[in-house]
Amino acid sequence: MEFKFSEDEEDLRKAVSDFAQKELVTKKFNNFTDFPASLFKQMSTLGFFSLRIPQEYGGLPASWVDIGILVEEIAKGNIDLAYLLILSYEVNLLLAACAKKEIVEQWLPDLTNGIKLGSISLTEPQAGYDLGSMRTVAVKKKDSYVISGEKCPVSFGIQADFTVLLASTASGAAMPGITAFLVPLNFPGVSRSPNVHTGLLSSTPALITFDNVHVPINYRLGEEGEGLLLNRKYGLFSDLNQILCALASLGLCQVAFKLAVSYSKERSAFGRPIAQFQAISERIAENATLIEAGRWLCYRPLWLKDQNLSNAKQAAMCGWWCTRNAYRVIEDALLIHGHIGYTDDQPFQQMLRDVLAFEMIAGTRQALQLLIAEDVIGKAAVPREIIR
């Protein structure tokens, strides 16, 4: 047993951290258009979008632990970009694994070069966890699918060039069920409108409507009826999504935590630094514990994944526990700063609004805890009303 990062992993952390501190922390990005093309170019040059993509498409080998390190360090610089990277890995890996060769060749180089951006269209106004009840349909007609429906919220949906869409192919398909497609968002029949959220402001979630959108058959990802499986393997219900959302939250809360530690030494009350009051120092101690435990909780299932071992339970644990703790750490940092922490001049209020998103993006607490319970208790733990 060895609880440490390898030298290569430490080097990677340092390189990403240097980039994040130099290029992200010092600049102010309020919305997506504030990210210059040169930044994406730089990130792609550093290989940030290429990890684990086959080398024939310009990819770079990397372990899952490497990807975790990258997301954690980027989150310390800019949480929106960390989220963009998480989605990129999901989209890129799904494409590399499941798209037809010509589609991969057409899209993947631009994705790894940071020129194009993908998104995932999964949930609908009436279908979240219960994806089987989705109403978006894809009907096969000759050599294309005709897609109609509504997806919301789609992160980066306003800026994305295409979306990985899940639709029901229940009628008239060889394999009834949910199927995944790559849908370029400039296709006729696609319209999108922004949905304003309280945090992750650069991710401009969209409501995307598909009105008889014709998608050629070769844009299908995987086989008919494989949609939910692919989503669990690569997409928003994947172990990777759960762990990376947890690491992004932990990265963000470490920034808040560090500021709270400094402030506790600078701010005085009753003639002494507030760090000397146990009401403050104990919270800092508690939060340090949550961060330390959370980080190891995240890196272990990534390591398990690297060993091709099952990690479903551990990943689900990261998803609910670390995101919740990250919220608490940031909230404490804000409160330790008192009324000053409450203003927009300090980063805490936006961090708190940002981190809240990961409690949902990683999967709802109820869904994740059910996964854990199922692993611990067995099938007996699944209420009979739940159909998978």
Next chain:
Amino acid sequence: MIYFTEPQKRFQKIIRNFARNELSEGAQERAKMECTTQEILKKLAQAGMFGMTTPAKYGGNPQDCVSIGIAFQEVCGVDFSVFSVMLSQVVLPLLMQWASKQVREEWLPLMVKAEKLGCFAQTEPDCGSDASAIKTRAVRSGSYYILNGEKTSISAGMDSDVALVMAKTDPARGVKGITCFLVPLRIPGIDRGRFSDMGGIPSGRAWITFDNVRVPVSFRIGGEGEGFTKVLNGLDFARVLCVLTAVGMAEQTLREAIEYVKNRTVFNIPICKFEGISFKLAEVATLIEATKLLSYQALKLRDENLPHMKEVAMAKWYGTTSISSCLHELLLLFGWRGYSTQLPVEQRLRDALGLRIGDGTAEIMKLIIARELLGKEFGPIV
């Protein structure tokens, strides 16, 4: 267990109807505006919402403390934008009791009608919880005091016409050297600016600077050195009203969440059929109820002129912390809808966080409780 009296129940019914009929529409938009509109102020004044601490001879409609708590829970819970302007009436009893006749007759009738608004200025950049450390100075010069200093984090500071300012007249005497003044804010030497906050936006939290501001001696409230003790009493009241406002917000959100979970389905059944959802609501309702009991207990003690500082402190830290976590949980129940700005929950979560800090942090509340439990000799080191 606190039972409301018949008159209190009638009052609650009237105020609840008033709030839900007159204030719920547009409340979500007003929560993001930078001030309270004249129209809303007038509506509240007509409903008697500014005169609850003032005798009829000044135009008020006095209520007991429990009823005032009810009003805050019902009104500010539905429309948080009016909280800070309504809260300023807690200092009016100080004016009635200690201000000169001239000041009372000039200001009280106007404040009761919300034609003039007031605020309370104690916190300074270098001192929040530790009131004895304030640096603002008031130096007597003939029939005036000359004020210099900076106050910060003043709720309703931007919209107020007058402030109750704590200043040191005798710096050598610590809290016993603090004197209280009523300072009209539209006189020379005063500057102020707005904080840009994550919540409580209509409160117009402000900093105010005093540069050789001349305040007539008749505007001193009470004697020199009496400021701190007099104001402390009003602070206790304000703290409970903060908590009941938070309770009102959480109750409103709980009602909305109950509607939502009955209508939202998974696998063709309402999500509230799952314990992961329904028990969460049960927990939230329990925390709200516990907070209410603590708060009304404190107000009842206050009505009976019994000691209630410890009970107030318990309600303040436990209540605002609990409500904040209730709103967090309720937001998550709404999923991404709760996260969007279309629903009022995210703003309420941000507003409620401010109530944890304003008028006394959890640490100060626990300090008060611990001192009462242990006695001054064994109390925490400060």
